[in-house]
Amino acid sequence: MDLVANVLLAGGASPAMIHSVAEIPDFTPKTHALYVNVGTLTPDWLPAIKMAAQVANDRNKPWVLDPVAAGASGFRLAACLELLKLRPTVVRGNGSEIMALVKGSADDNSKGADSTHESTDAVAAAKSLAQTTGCIVAVSGAVDIVTDGQRVVGARNGVAMLQKITATGCSVTALIAAFVAVGPSRPFEATVTALSVFGVAAEMGMATARGPASLRTNLIDALYGLDRASVLRHVDIRNM
Ligand SMILES: Nc1ncnc2c1ncn2[C@@H]1O[C@H](COP(=O)(O)OP(=O)(O)O)[C@@H](O)[C@H]1O
Ligand SMILES: Cc1ncsc1CCOP(=O)(O)O
Ligand SMILES: [Mg+2]
Numbered sequence: 001m002d003l004v005a006n007v008l009l010a011g012g013a014s015p016a017m018i019h020s021v022a023e024i025p026d027f028t029p030k031t032h033a034l035y036v037n038v039g040t041l042t043p044d045w046l047p048a049i050k051m052a053a054q055v056a057n058d059r060n061k062p063w064v065l066d067p068v069a070a071g072a073s074g075f076r077l078a079a080c081l082e083l084l085k086l087r088p089t090v091v092r093g094n095g096s097e098i099m100a101l102v103k104g105s106a107d108d109n110s111k112g113a114d115s116t117h118e119s120t121d122a123v124a125a126a127k128s129l130a131q132t133t134g135c136i137v138a139v140s141g142a143v144d145i146v147t148d149g150q151r152v153v154g155a156r157n158g159v160a161m162l163q164k165i166t167a168t169g170c171s172v173t174a175l176i177a178a179f180v181a182v183g184p185s186r187p188f189e190a191t192v193t194a195l196s197v198f199g200v201a202a203e204m205g206m207a208t209a210r211g212p213a214s215l216r217t218n219l220i221d222a223l224y225g226l227d228r229a230s231v232l233r234h235v236d237i238r239n240m
Contacts, residue, residue, distance in 0.1 A: 007223060010221075034052055034062075035064050036088070039170060041076055064174075064176050066091075068097070070101055077100060091135050091137050119139040119140060119144065126145055130148055140169055140172060153237060165212045165216045179197075196231070200226065205221065
């Protein structure tokens with residue numbers, strides 16, 4: 001939650017981390033987008049998550065799902081599949097998470113929050129998930145893949161060391177939610193752009209990083225200082 005909230009602030013958004021059913025009816029209507037992350041899911045939290053998604057839907061607000069470690073346990077997978085029925089605007093996971101959602105069963109070989117698949121292994125799964133759910137589906141990795149079930153785009157910014165900082169996946173999903181909040185009528189473009197901007201900031205931060213801890217700090221600084229010219233100079237988005 002620390003990195004997620006700080007990435008959102010650096011990107012110009014205004015985060016509030018809310019868990020309680022007591023607060024969701026008041027809080028969710030005030031937002032421009034809802035971000036649901038199941039990273040530390042418990043049975044107690046699930047009703048609040050569902051309530052928030054329902055309020056977002058009732059108010060026509062976009063919402064974004066990060067199915068952290070979806071294949072690691074039956075409980076988590078079932079929860080993610082229930083949440084998909086509430087039709088998030090965007091789902092962003094790593095290769096293993098997106099493949100688990102499509103397979104619909106927990107994976108004995110799951111590594112938990114980390115992926116055992118390349119994003120490119122999950123292109124067919126991502127397209128299928130987008131077609132069956134109507135969501136924009138993004139798969140992160142060396143190439144970030146975004147699909148609406150028809151179009152498939154690859155965004156190639158980023159650095160491998162992001163995998164050595166916990167919650168960078170969670171943070172880029174949060175940034176997607178922020179970008180979708182700004183451009184709710186174009187969630188596909190907002191998703192690709194958020195992934196690219198996060199990747200460009202990571203590349204800039206990597207220039208002076210000495211390891212994951214300094215990259216984490218530099219990433220927040222680079223995102224905060226990023227301007228349009230730098231994004232346009234570095235961004236690498238291609239049709240796949
Ligand atoms: N090998 C890589 N090269 C460049 N960027 C990467 C690489 N692997 C992951 N990333 C980037 O790291 C961020 C988190 O992605 P990822 O590690 O796939 O998510 P998660 O933490 O959910 O598993 C994304 O911005 C992604 O583009
Ligand atoms: C380590 C960990 N455990 C539960 S959630 C979480 C963070 C996962 O974040 P990310 O998917 O961005 O690496
Ligand atoms: Mg993740």
